[in-house]
Structure formats: structure tokens, C-alpha cells
Amino acid sequence: MNKKDLGLLVLIIVVGAVVSVINPRFLLPINLANTANLVGMFGLSALGQAFVIMTGGIELSVGSMMALTGVLFVDFIANQGIPWPVALLLMLVLAVVIGSIHGLLITRLKLQPFIVTLCGLLIYRGLARFYTGDSSAGLQGQNFDYLDFIATGRLYGVPMPFIALVIVGVIMWVVLHRSIYGRYLFAVGKNEEAARFSGIKTGIIIVSAYIICQILTVIAAIYFSMYTRSVAPSGFGNFYELYAIAAAVLGGFSLRGGEGSIIGAILGVVLLQELQDLVNLLGIPSSLNFAVMGGVILIGVLADTQFDAYRSRRRIVEAARQSPQPQSTPAE
Amino acid sequence: MSSTAAATAPAPAEPFLVLSGIRKAYPGVVALQGFAMSVAPGEVIGLVGENGAGKSTMMKILGGVLAPDAGTITIDGVPHAALSVSDSFKAGIAFVHQELNLFDNLDVASNIFIGREPRTGGFLQLVDTEKQRAMAAPLLKRLGAGFKPSTPVAALSLAQRQMVEIAKALSTNARLVILDEPTSSLPLSETSKLLDVIASLKAEGISVIFISHRLHEIERAADRVIVLRDGQMAGTLEKDEIKHGRMVKLMIGRDLKVQASTSVSTPGEVALDVAGVRTGTYPHQQIDLSVRNGEILGIGGLVGAGRTELARAIFGIDPIFGGHFALGGERFVPRNSADAVKRGIFLVPEDRKGSGLLLDFPIAQNISLPDLPTHTSNFLVTRHSELKTAEEQRRNLGIKVPEVMTAAATLSGGNQQKVVLAKWLAMQPRVIILDEPTRGIDVGAKAEIYRLMRSLADSGVALIMISSDMEEVIGVSDRIAVMHEGRVSGLLERPQFSEENILRLAIGKPLLEGEPA
Numbered sequence: 001m002n003k004k005d006l007g008l009l010v011l012i013i014v015v016g017a018v019v020s021v022i023n024p025r026f027l028l029p030i031n032l033a034n035t036a037n038l039v040g041m042f043g044l045s046a047l048g049q050a051f052v053i054m055t056g057g058i059e060l061s062v063g064s065m066m067a068l069t070g071v072l073f074v075d076f077i078a079n080q081g082i083p084w085p086v087a088l089l090l091m092l093v094l095a096v097v098i099g100s101i102h103g104l105l106i107t108r109l110k111l112q113p114f115i116v117t118l119c120g121l122l123i124y125r126g127l128a129r130f131y132t133g134d135s136s137a138g139l140q141g142q143n144f145d146y147l148d149f150i151a152t153g154r155l156y157g158v159p160m161p162f163i164a165l166v167i168v169g170v171i172m173w174v175v176l177h178r179s180i181y182g183r184y185l186f187a188v189g190k191n192e193e194a195a196r197f198s199g200i201k202t203g204i205i206i207v208s209a210y211i212i213c214q215i216l217t218v219i220a221a222i223y224f225s226m227y228t229r230s231v232a233p234s235g236f237g238n239f240y241e242l243y244a245i246a247a248a249v250l251g252g253f254s255l256r257g258g259e260g261s262i263i264g265a266i267l268g269v270v271l272l273q274e275l276q277d278l279v280n281l282l283g284i285p286s287s288l289n290f291a292v293m294g295g296v297i298l299i300g301v302l303a304d305t306q307f308d309a310y311r312s313r314r315r316i317v318e319a320a321r322q323s324p325q326p327q328s329t330p331a332e
Numbered sequence: 333m334s335s336t337a338a339a340t341a342p343a344p345a346e347p348f349l350v351l352s353g354i355r356k357a358y359p360g361v362v363a364l365q366g367f368a369m370s371v372a373p374g375e376v377i378g379l380v381g382e383n384g385a386g387k388s389t390m391m392k393i394l395g396g397v398l399a400p401d402a403g404t405i406t407i408d409g410v411p412h413a414a415l416s417v418s419d420s421f422k423a424g425i426a427f428v429h430q431e432l433n434l435f436d437n438l439d440v441a442s443n444i445f446i447g448r449e450p451r452t453g454g455f456l457q458l459v460d461t462e463k464q465r466a467m468a469a470p471l472l473k474r475l476g477a478g479f480k481p482s483t484p485v486a487a488l489s490l491a492q493r494q495m496v497e498i499a500k501a502l503s504t505n506a507r508l509v510i511l512d513e514p515t516s517s518l519p520l521s522e523t524s525k526l527l528d529v530i531a532s533l534k535a536e537g538i539s540v541i542f543i544s545h546r547l548h549e550i551e552r553a554a555d556r557v558i559v560l561r562d563g564q565m566a567g568t569l570e571k572d573e574i575k576h577g578r579m580v581k582l583m584i585g586r587d588l589k590v591q592a593s594t595s596v597s598t599p600g601e602v603a604l605d606v607a608g609v610r611t612g613t614y615p616h617q618q619i620d621l622s623v624r625n626g627e628i629l630g631i632g633g634l635v636g637a638g639r640t641e642l643a644r645a646i647f648g649i650d651p652i653f654g655g656h657f658a659l660g661g662e663r664f665v666p667r668n669s670a671d672a673v674k675r676g677i678f679l680v681p682e683d684r685k686g687s688g689l690l691l692d693f694p695i696a697q698n699i700s701l702p703d704l705p706t707h708t709s710n711f712l713v714t715r716h717s718e719l720k721t722a723e724e725q726r727r728n729l730g731i732k733v734p735e736v737m738t739a740a741a742t743l744s745g746g747n748q749q750k751v752v753l754a755k756w757l758a759m760q761p762r763v764i765i766l767d768e769p770t771r772g773i774d775v776g777a778k779a780e781i782y783r784l785m786r787s788l789a790d791s792g793v794a795l796i797m798i799s800s801d802m803e804e805v806i807g808v809s810d811r812i813a814v815m816h817e818g819r820v821s822g823l824l825e826r827p828q829f830s831e832e833n834i835l836r837l838a839i840g841k842p843l844l845e846g847e848p849a
Contacts, residue, residue: 178712180704187701190690196649197687198702198755199673258692 004252004304008267011300015274023281031281033159035273040161041223042243043269046251047165047172048216049244050265051209054176054189056257057106057113059213061098061120062244066221066237068128069094073222074137074231077144084147091218098124099214103207121241128233138230151226161223165266168216173262185209190258246297247272252304271296345537347372349423349508354403356389361774363389364563367403371508374537376530378554380547380579385560387543391510395427396420423508426501430513432493434485441468441481444500471499474536475529491522495529502538509533510541513635527553545634546839547576559583580832599627599810601660603794604646604677604763608655611641614818615653621813621820623763628785628795630809632802632834638818639798640682643765646796647679648672659762673702676762680752680769682798684745688752691741695733696722698740699754725754730780746777753784764788765796770804782808802831816840 020026045062052059069091076087098120105116153160176182187195188205196202225231249255250271251264275296279289347370354367364386371377381387392398393405399414406412407423415423434443441464442449450467452460468481477495479488485496494514501509514526523546530540530553544550550557557574559566559582566582569575605622619642623629631639644650646657648666656663659675666672672679681687689698700707700718707717722736729750733743740751749769756764766785770778785808789795799805805812812824814837822837833843 174712180708180711180713183697183701183704183713187690187693190692191686193687194690195701196669197647197679197681199670200701201668201670 002252002261002264005261005263005267008251008264008271008300012267012271012274015271015278019274019278019281026277026281029157031277033154033157035277036162037159037227038161038276039266039270039273040159040163040165041220041227042240042247042273043165043266044161044168044216044220044223045240046244046247046265046269047168047262048213048220049241050248050251050253050260050262051172051176051185052113052213053245053248053253053255054185054257054260055206055209056189056192056255057206057209058117058245058255059102059210059217060114060117060241061102061124062213062217062241063237063239064121064124064128065095065098065214065217066224066240067231067233068124068131069218069221070225070231070236071128071132071137071233074139074225075132077147078137078139078142084144088222091222092215095214095218096211099211100207102214103210106210107203107206125233128236132233134234136230136232139226147226151223161227164219164223168219169262169266176262181205181208186258188257243269243272246293250297250300271300345373348408349425349539350406351394352404352406354390354393354400354405356393356398356400362563364393364400364560367560367565369558371539371541373507373539374534376534376540376542376553376555378550378557378574379541379543379560380545380550380557381560381566381583385583386563387560388512389563390560391427391512391543394420394425394510421504424504424506425508425510426504426506428494428497428501428509428511428514432497434493434496436484436486438485439465439481440472440479440483440485440488440496440499441465443485443496444468444471444481444503446500448503467503468499471502474502474532475499476532489522491525494526498529498533506538508539508541510543512543513545514542523549545835547579547835548839550574550579551576580835583831600625600792602658603660604796605658605661606642606646606655607658609642609645609652609657610654611638611645611652611818612650613641614638617818618655619815619818619820621823623794623796625792625794626789627810628789628797628808630805630812631796631798631815632800632805632812633815633821633838635800637815637838639815640767641818642815643679643681643767643796643798646672646677646763646765649679673759676760678702678756678759678761678764680749680756680764680766682767682771684748684752684772689740689748692739694737695726695731695740695743695751696736698751699725699736699758702755703759721758722754725758729754729757729784744774744777746773746781749773749777749781750784753781757788761788761793763794763796765798767798768800769797770799770801778804802834805834806831814838 016026025031045066049059049062072094073087073091076082076090077084102116102120105111106113150160155163176185184195184200184205187198187200188202192202221237224237228236247268248260248265249268251260251266251268253260253265272293275293276289278284279286279292284292349371351370352368354364355362356364367386367390369377379387379390389398393400394415396415396417396419404411404413405415412419435446438446441461445464445467450460450463451457452463465481472479472481472495475495475498477492477499479492485493488496498509511530527549530542533540542550542553551574554574555571557569557579559569559579561583569578601624602622603625606619608618608620610618617638619638621629631642633639641650645652646666648669648671652665656665658664659677664675666675666677685691690701693701696718699722704713707714707721719736725731726733726736731747731750731754733747740748743751769785770781773781785795785797797805797808806829810826812829812834813820814822814824814834816838817840821840822843824833824837828843836843
């Protein structure tokens, strides 16, 4: 855990302490479990986004992709009679296909990530609405062996999405911070040119980041749709790509690429959900929700960059003090 | 003002700019010493010298970017110890840099008046496009430009773009225009146009300092030539003394500082063969050359001759548009850099900081990057193995750093270059291409890099060294291929090595008759 992550953790604890003093319901098991549930689901999609941001890219189609796979998955298992493991597999295949298309458009055809994924945002949302004729796809009180438990159950009171996030988080931590692939991701994100001059196939690395992002997006979408049990294609997942981006940025990822940690991204999600909870518990009008979130992200990022600037300035001043005055600088 | 200047031009006027005793030193290098020059209105001064002779230092001092350590700069009789950027501007000194600073999404007039646009529309402060174009037109006419103020810069040729830069200089009422290697990237037909422009500036009483590698252009254009060599003034030639041969003699006349490092063993089999390769920059030219095991092949030539493009093509960075390579007799065209690396072909790129290194990465991780799979078990990177290799390389190459986990950004240029080399030496090199390997590196580190290169060659590796530094090419290479506008214009064996021969081939001329073959 690096210094930035530690700072974020301290902030989370401080905010939590303040909220629980004002409203002790914050610490009730039911509130904590609810928050953990949301952290789990949003966390999965934030981890996916983090991989794309690591390459210096951005994935804006996340929310729409959730809506599309949400309606498809729910419709498949509720109305089409497709066994859920098969439906899940199909959704994962779709994720790989979409991720590959995005990645290849960006690396091969040199389109900008923002544009490619913005078009994705529009296209998948449109397809989702078209598929259901703009009506919701819902599970009408049906039950699914294992799926219900895996998606919405609790283990010793801990909601399954949170457990999934912990498992995926550990895997992704190893992948990003310990594996060859992770090292290549850092290298490509920091300086794609230098990575290519070191014999790295940078295209494949970037494409794979978009695939990973879409896979985690689909998994998160399935958790969300089992949680809400009804997927309205026009509203489901709206803004979720922005939550994911915000969490990653709060967690120390740079949109320029090559910087960030998995722990940071998860802590970023925790902080965002804590803020949501804070708005509810402190009686702040829920219409202010976004404003609070935006304000805190801005302050967080400001504090971070200002602190960095302060530290480097102090280093320079220190260096100047330690070296003796040059003889050739008399006053004018 | 310009019309009166034109009338007085032919008379030998008093110099308005006088430099004397200028000295500038950097840690470890004296860039310029005892430099003196006077510029009179309407004078064209040629400034020649090899790379690193002190030309750009002189320019920066005149531009107010660098302050000299000693000496005075007298402008219109007022002595200054150093100029500021605005002093330089007020004195009427304007620069046209080798890399042009134009916005090719704007038209010619907008480029000329960028930041100084005539305004209209009252408080709206809109750009008065019509007036701007009207103001630009006479400037272009003075230069004899065949394009309009409304032409987008994107549609102009390189020489025309230089005219725009010169027009920009004229629009600030410049008295002295400094042209930094204006012709190095121009085809010959365009070059004569530029020389005409210089002549018309001269006729108007505007002085020109013309920095060039192309000596016959200097011969045509200059009233006086100042030859720089290793930061010293090697000589000044007046109009009737300006001869190609004399300039070359002044540029070269010194002992070679680079120890000619001869190979101990005779070179072996051909390692890498380049056969009829066409690059994207010069698709109409073919490159043929070969390098043998155990030899250092120098590639000389001017900047822009297509040398870096060749290096990138061999390393699989850029595609080729014809021909093929052969490694140890086996034909191949690399699909990407990973392919080249797998074959044992490595590149030390020209842009050390941008392409050679990940500056924020620790040294150890830079070294292990191309060879990560050998530093892993079960797909996870083993730091222990990375550190071990990095330590080995640090000792072998003498990388001066206490800790291999230090970020590469903190190292000096020479040590950074050693880290780039270390990445490849930790693997099994068959061919190493070094593109300007010692640019911006101090003398001590240079010598170490030459030694390393020679010991690599002696161990059977084939080396290709691209360099614009004549001394280096001559001192280090076993053979020299000289490139000119996308092709190999000549191949020199050791007895033919001379700066004159390289220069002639680099500017596309044949070798002189009676050269020892």
C-alpha cells in the first residue's frame, strides 16, 4: 500500500467517524452491508475501468454496455429459458467481442479512445432499448439455483458482490502489480513509444485492457440486474462509467496513463459510496447527491496535485540550500 | 524604414552588432570561447562548423536564451554583458529555426502575425482578417513569394514555409535574420529559391547569419564566413577567400580526439543484409548495405538523410515498402519490434529520453523490460532476478548510481545511455543498431561507450552506428556507409576515411578523383 492509498484510507475513516458520530445508524450492520453490496458492484466496474485508464485510454460505454447485457441476460434466463450459466457465458463472449472491437479500433485504426467508446455508449444504449421495445426486462419472481445465492446472497452476513470484489481485486492486484502483463501495462501507459522500442507488442496490451474492462463490466451488470431484478434499458447503468472513472481517479490513477494501484481504485469506490451514504444519513437533500460527489472528487484531486507540487518545490528549495552559493551571482 | 534601408544598402555601413570575447562553458565542456563577430547592415555571414562546434550556443546567446560567462555584446554602441529575450527582439534579431514553428492549420497571414493580430469590432476584439492579409502581402512580395497571404500553411512546401518564417521576422522590423540550417532539409530546386530570398534581404540592408552544412551554398551566399571548431573560432574568411576547400580545412584541421579503435579480429560472415529496402520517407529510393559479425559499420550523412528511418525499419517499428532484410542468410521482414528483438536485433534509439527509456521506471525495471519472461516464474515477475541482472549490468557497464531501484530520470545522459545498452546486453545480441549513441553525453562517458561498442564487436556482435559526428564516425567505425536523401551514396573503407570524403558523399557528390582506394 503506497502513501496515496494510505491517505485515502485515512480520509475514508475520518469521514466515516464523523458521519457515525452525527448519525450512529451509519454503523448499523444493515447499513454497512448495504454499502458493501454497492461497493462490490461498483468496484467490479471500477477495476475494469482502471485497466483501460492505465493504458491512457478511457471506456465510456460501460453504463450502456451494462444496460445491454442486463436486458439480454435477464431476458435470456427469464423469458427464453436459457440456463443461466449458458447466458452468462454468452454475455462474457459478447464482452470479449466488444472489448476487442474497441481495442482494435483504437490501436489498429488509430481512433481516439474517447470517440470510440462514446459511440459505443450511444450504440449499446440504443440496442438495449430496441431489444425490449423500451420496456423493462424483469425477473417475475422466478428463482435460479445458485445464481440467486451467488449474486444476491450473503456469506456470514457479507454480501456476495463484496466477496466477488475481494476475490477479483486480489486477482487483479496480482495481475497488475506482479505479473509480466501488469508491468507491460504500466510501461505502455507511461510511454508507449519506449515500450515499443523495448520490443513489447503494445497493441495487444492495449486491446486486452479493453477486453478486461468489458468482462468486468458484464460481471458487474449481472450483479446489478440480479440486485434490481428488473432492468429498464433507458436508465439502467446511466453514469456508471463516470462513477468508475471517478473512483479510479480518486484512487490515484492518472488519465494520462501509467499510474495507479488496484487498492487505490477500490478505496476510491469505497469513498464514493460512503459519500452517497452520508448524503442519505445526514438528511442532505438527495438532489444534491451529485454535487457532493463532484465537490469531494475535485477537492481530493486538488489536494493530491497540490501536495505533489509542494513536495517537489520543497525538494528544490532544500537542494538550493545545501549547495553553496556560486561566486558569480553578485546583485546587479 | 525598409525603403530607406534598401537605398543605403550597397555602402559598407558601420556594424550595429558586435560580439567580443564571448565565452560559455557547461560542466565539463567549453561550448564557446573567444568568439568575436561584427555584423553590418546588409551583410551575409556564413557560420559553419560541425555538430557541437558551438553554433547553437552562439545562437542561444544572441537570442537571449543563454547568458555568456564572459564577453560583451554591443548593440548600436551600447555594451551588454548578456541579452534578455526582449533585448534581442528589440535589437531586431530574428530567428528562423531548423524546426519551423508554424501552425499549419492557419493561413500564411495568421502565422506571420500570430500573437500580434490587428483587431477590429471595438470591444469584441475580433481578428481583422482583411487587414492582416493586406499587411502580409507586401512582406511576401519583398521576398518574391509565389503564394498568397490567404494560403493555408499546410499547402506550402518546406522552402515556402521558411519564407513565411522570414516574412514573420521582417514583420517585426528585423535587422538581422539568423537562418539555422535552412537548407538541410530542402531539395536542391528549393534551395536556390531560398538563396534568392537571402539576396533580396541583403539588398534591403537586412543582415543574415546563415548556418549551414552545405558549403557550396555558403560559398554562393556569404560575404564572410566564420568557421567554428570545438567552441573556438577556427578562422574567418572574407568574400574572396571563401572556397569550399578552405572551409573544410578549417573545420577539420585538428587531431582526432576519438581514439581510432581498430578491431582485433577480422570481421566474419555477413550478419545483417539490407537488400533493396524502401522506407516510407523515401519510397523512391532503395537501400542496400550489409554489416558483418564483429564489425562496427558507421552510417554517416546529414540529418534527414533517411538513416533513422532505416534503423526503425530494421527494428520493425515502421513498415518497409519493398526489399527485405536477411539475418545470417535468412530472409525476413520484421512484423513488429518484438519480432526483431526475438531475432536478436536491438536498437538504441536516437531519442534516449522519449524512446529509449521509461524515465519514471527504476533502472532495474528498464533493464528487465525487454526480457521480462526470463525474470518470471509462474507468470509473476521475480524481483530478485531483476535486481540480480541489473546489478550485474551496473557493474559491467560502470553505470554510476548507488541503487538500481533509482528512477532512470535522475541519471546523467551518459549513464542513461548505458542503461539503454544494458537492456540489450543482458540478452543475446546479434545485431545492435545505435542511433546517435553519444549525443548530449560528456566526453568521459563517450569514451566508455566507444570501448563497450568495440568489445561487443570483438565478441562477434555486428554493430551499426548512425552518427552525425564526423569525428565519431571516423574514429569508431570499421567501415562507413554514407547516406544521402534516402540512399547509400557511398561506402568508405578505412584508408578512405576522411571528413572531406564523408562530407562529399553526404551532400550527394562523388568522391574526388585520385583518392586512395
